[in-house]
Amino acid sequence: MSGFFRRFFAPRWRHRDPRVRHMAIAQLDKRKPADHQALEQLARDEDATVRREALAQFDDPALLLAWLEAHDNAELRARLSQLLCGSVPDAPPLNQRLTLVDTLEDHDLLVTLTEAGDNQQLRLAALARLDDEAALIRQACDNGIAAVRHAAAERVTSHAGLQRLAREARRDKAVIRQARERLQRLRADAEETQAQQAARQRILEALEAHALHAWEPLYGARYRHLIREWEALGDTPSDEQERRFQEASQRCHKTLSDHETEGHAQHQALQRQEEAAHTRATLVEALEDAVASLAQASSLTHQDIDSLRAQQRLHGERWLALSDHYPPDDDIQARYAAAQAACQRVNDAWDRATTHAKALEDALRDDHAAIDDCLARIDWPNDLPPTPLIQEARRLRQAETADGDAPVDLAALQEELDALEHHLDRGTLKTASRSYRQLRQRLDALPRASRGELEARLKRLGARLAELRDWRGFVAGPKRTQLIDSIEALAEDDTLPDADRDRRHRQLIKEWAALGDAAATAELSQRFRSASQRIHDALADWYQRRDDERKRNLEAREALCEQLEELIAHPDSRADPDILRQIRNRAREQWQQFSPVPREQAKPLGQRFGRVRHELQALIDRRAGEIGEAKRQLIAEAEALVEADMSASQRSEDAKALQARWRALGRAAKGEEQMLWRQFRGLCDRIFAAREAERENRAQQAQARLDSMQALIDRFDAWQPERADESATLDAGIREAEALEPLPGGRRSEGMRRRWQGIVRTRRERxxxxxxxxxxxxxxxxxxxxxxxxxxxxxxxxxxxxxxxxxxxxxxxxxxxxxxxxxxxxxxxxxxxxxxxxxxxxxxxxxxxxxxxxxxxxxxxxxxxxxxxxxxxxxxxxxxxxxxxxxxxxxxxxxxxxxxxxxxxxxxxxxxxxxxxxxx
Structure with a gap:
């Protein structure tokens, strides 16, 4: 078919002439699918008049919105605006238009609906879809409905937008007032945020400076006060501030823990020193008792001397071990020296008696005239009980020179018998044995007629003494055997460390000496001494190394004393007492580390170190006194600052400067520092009271916003929409939440925001x-x-x-x-x-x-x-x-x-x- 026929038989709405197409529109029925498609094509016609007439046939804005996405033109927008605004008779119902507005994304259509909508609810729904702040400002200034103007003004949040709204909203004074009030709130929030940041920076700097200070009595209280101030701030710190805060807190914690550790160590050292003093007193008393018990014996035997010497050696080693760590006091040192001298006097007398024993025995057997000469050479002390040989020589000389009519003191003998019975009751075998022997000798020297009842009582007490000796021997025998086995095993054990071996050796010697003469025999004693000597020989190299170590420790202690003496001889007039205290404490720690030292130098060197410490403490006290005087001057300045006529901010800044000067001075004396600090802190608290009140007011406002937000969250958490048209309730809640912003910084605010967003999301889904x-x-x-x-x-x-x-x-x-x-x-x-x-x-x-x-x-x-x-x-x-x-x-x-x-x-x-x- 030729083009002519095609054009001749074509529908009129497809004619090339726009006027023909325009007239054909009136003959089309949109209810018929074919005509409907024709109208759709004409709605996209190239001629604006045709498009306008074709679009006038459609009254479904949803369909036109779908076309708008593919074919945007002015006529389509005009028809959509008429239908959505309700300005034409065939406009859809309000509910349908509201539903479409909720899905509408086109900015120009939303602006048109907000300005020309036929219903306030429609305009508010379109306004809710607008996100452009410039459009919101335009609606807040020019919209014809007051509610729309106010809703648009509420959604303007930026500082520049509020300034523009305050300048251009000449039509509505309420909008101007609202914009100005929100501007003021923004400025106040900015100032508050800036003040909180400044306060946080100040607290952070104070905490970092505090972390560099040495410990003082109020160190922990000051640290806790700074932490409370930090936590009381409402804003959220930056990552850098949080990192600095954690580092400073860790340093403060370390200072506090180091002080606690040092105090605990000092307490333990003092406790060990007290234990050492008690042990020394026990050792001296044991030596004194040993010498005193010898004086009460009737005669002195080889076992008594061996026991005395064993105790003297054991106690002497223990005394030296204690002196290596803790120098003794002068009084206990004098008592120990006297006890050692008494023991040595007994040992010297025994050595002389042993040397001349053979000559004395010959004199007793062959030549009684030589007895006096032997006794003179022995020179046995009168306050010591004689040996059996000396006792026999004296009795022989007394018999030769004694007067038969000499009076007998029976009352004194009766008292000594009572004392012997008392010793038996207490179970003191050694003292009871000596008393018994002495009484036996005295009764034997008396005439038989004078002994009477005394001899019978002495026999009964002698039987009790023998029973007690048998019992002690029964108990001590297995113990001695066990000790000999232990020391011989120790002598053969080469796997044990030398220090542990020496300590175990000393312990066995102490336990052997504690048994005294109970169940003692020469054979057992010889075995014990032989094993002990083998241990001494095996530890000879270790003893040498220990002596070398003691020599090095001695040199280190002498060098420490020289350094402290040099410091005291040339003191710094501006020295920090805290630094001096650290030097003192460190010197004490080093002194204890350089231990042990040779016994002969321990006492004089300890006295030297004590004198140096005393002089160093005097220097510390003098510098602390000077600092105390300077801090009293600062207190006077703070008192004048409280009464000064100036602004609170200037007064606070001056108080901060005084606090900085206070911290830079260091610490005064211990008791004075707390008193001065309480006075100074009280004055500073009065200066900062106004500032704290202002902070509390801001905190209350922030808490009120948080409480309102929590109430809103609780209300909407309990609300469940039952109809789809209840979205306005949710929108109102969203606007209410936006009005409460900005919330104070912190975890609670972030948690509230997340919970609110979750509630809004679930309610919209419902x-x-x-x-x-x-x-x-x-x-x-x-x-x-x-x-x-x-x-x-x-x-x-x-x-x-x-x-x-x-x-x-x-x-x-x-x-x-x-x-x-x-x-x-x-x-x-x-x-x-x-x-x-x-x-x-x-x-x-x-x-x-x-x-x-x-x-x-x-x-x-x-x-x-x-x-x-x-x-x-x-x-x-x-x-x-x-x-x-x-x-x-x-x-x-x-x-x-x-x-x-x-x-x-x-x-x-x-x-x-x-x-x-x-x-x-």
Whole structure:
């Protein structure tokens, strides 16, 4: 066919003349699918007049919005603005327009709706979709409805925007006042934030400076005060500030823990020193008792001397070991020297008696005249009991020179017998034995007639003494055997460390000496001494190394004393007492580390170190006194500052300068430092009281905002929307939350924001589900009409004239066109196409309901998903709008056979029921 005929027979709406196309529009019926498609093409015509007339035939803004995404032009925007603003008679109902506005993204249309909408609710809904601050300022200044102006002004948050709003909003004084008030709040918040940052920086610097100070009595209190001030601030610190705060806190903790450790160590050292003093007193008393017990004996035997010498050696080694660590006092040293001298005097007398024993025995046997000469050479002390040989010589000389009529002191003998009985009652075997021997000798020297009852009583006490000796020997015998086995095993053990071996050796010697002469024999003593000597020989090298170590420690102690003496000889007039205290404490620690030292130098060197420490303490006290005087001057300046006539800020700054000078001075004497600090701190507290009150006021305001936000969160947490049109309640809550911003910084505020965002998200999801359920409930209303169309389709397929199905009363507007299209499709459509479209709708509803899709419908699922994305330009449409479009298409699609519809309608019923039950 030629081009002429094609043009001749072509519809008028396709004519080349725009005027003809314009006139043809009046003859097109949009309810007919063919005419509807023609109108759609004319709505995209190249002529603006044709486009305007064609668009005037459409009253569905959802359809026009879909066209706008693909074919944007001025006439389409104008028609959309008329329909959405309600300025034309065929505009959709307000509820439908509000629903469309909730999904509208076009900025220009939203501005037009906000300015020209026929309803305040519509304008507010469009305003809520606007995010451009410039547009919000324009609406706050020029909109004709006061509520819209106020809502727009509330959403202007930037400082520049509020300034512009305060200048340009001449139409509404309330908007101007609101903008100015929010500007003032922003400035106040900025000033508060700046003040809090300055306070945080000040506290941080104070904490870092405090971490560098040495410990003082109020160190911990000052640290806790700074921590409370830091935690009381409402803003959130930066990462750098948090890092500096943690580092300074750790240094302060270390200072406190080091002081506690030092105090504990000093306490333990003092306790060990007291234990050493007690041990020394015990050692001296033991030596004194040993010498005193010898004086009370009747005669002196070899066992007594061996026991005395063993105790002297054991106690002497213990004394030297204690002196290596803790120098003794002069009094206890004098007592120890006297006891050692007494022991040595006994040993010297015994050595002389042993040397001349042979000569004395010969004199007693052959020449009594030489007895006096032997006794003179022995020179036995009168206060010591004689040996049996000397006692026999003296008795012989006394017998030769004695006077038979010498008086006998029976009362004194009776008292000595009482004392002997007392010793037996107490179980003191050694003292009782000596008393018994002495009494036995004295009674033997008396005439038999004078002994009387005294001899009988002495025999009874002698029997008790023998019983006690047997019992002690019975107990001590196994112990001596055990000690000999232990020391011989120790002598053979080469695996034990030398220090532990020497310590075990000393312990065994001490336990052996503690047994005294109980169950003692020469053979056992010889075995014990032989094993002890082998241990001494084995430890000779270790003793040498120990002596070398003691020599090195001696040199180190002497060098330490020289350094301290040099410091005291040339003191610094500005020396910090804390540094001097550290030197003193460190010197004491080093002195204890350089231990042990040789015994002969321990005492004089210890006295030298004590004198140096005393002089160093005097220097510390002198410098502390000077610092105390300087701090009293600072207190006087603080008192003058309290009474000074100046601003509170200047007074606070001057007080801070005084505090810095106070910290730089160091510490005064221990008792004086606390007293001065209490006075100075009280004055500073008075100066800072006004500032603290202001901070508390700001904290109360911040707490009030937090409480309001918490109340809002609790209210909306308990609220559950029951209808889809309750979104305004949620929007009001969002605006209320925005009005409470900015919240104070901190974890609680962040937690509130996260919880509020979660509540808003869940409530919006529920509103979407409610809207979807409401659309699903419309299926029950639509189904009778669809069933009537299916029945009409069945008559038409049987060849009968079914006619059009009448529209029920009050048919919703969005279904009227679909109803007309369904009647038209019955005459022109095919069942295959309709059944394919209905199958797609089933898949689309299944996707909306999150229900599984049959395997044979998988191609349709992909086709539906692609179509949904294409319609939304990459974004899925709102579920309720999509479901509404599905209902409209379900009504408009036909014809369909009753058999196919029976299969499909069961699936539709199940899916729509699932959608309706999602919010149950």
């Amino acid at each position: 509103l979407v589900h409610l809207a979807l359920a409401e659309q699903a409930d419309r299926w029950q209303v639509l189904r009778p009409l669809v069933d009537a169309h299916v029945a009409a389709d069945a008559q038409m397929l049987q060849g009968e004239d079914a006619g059009d199905v009448a529209a029920p009363e009050a048919l919703p507007r969005d279904w009227q066109q679909a109803h007309a299209a369904r009647n038209a499709s019955r005459r022109e459509g095919t069942t295959d196409t309709a059944e394919h479209l209905l199958a797609r709708l089933v898949v689309q509803v299944a996707l909306l309901a999150d229900e599984p899709v049959a395997a044979e419908d998988e191609p349709l699922r992909l086709e539906v998903q692609v179509a949904r994305l294409n319609n939304g330009l990459g974004q899925a449409p709102q579920p309720d709008q999509e479901l509404a479009e599905v209902l409209r298409q379900l009504l408009a699609t036909g014809p369909v056979t009753p058999t196919a519809w029976t299969t499909l309608v069961a699936r539709f019923d199940t899916l729509f029921d699932a959608l309706a039950r999602r919010v149950a």
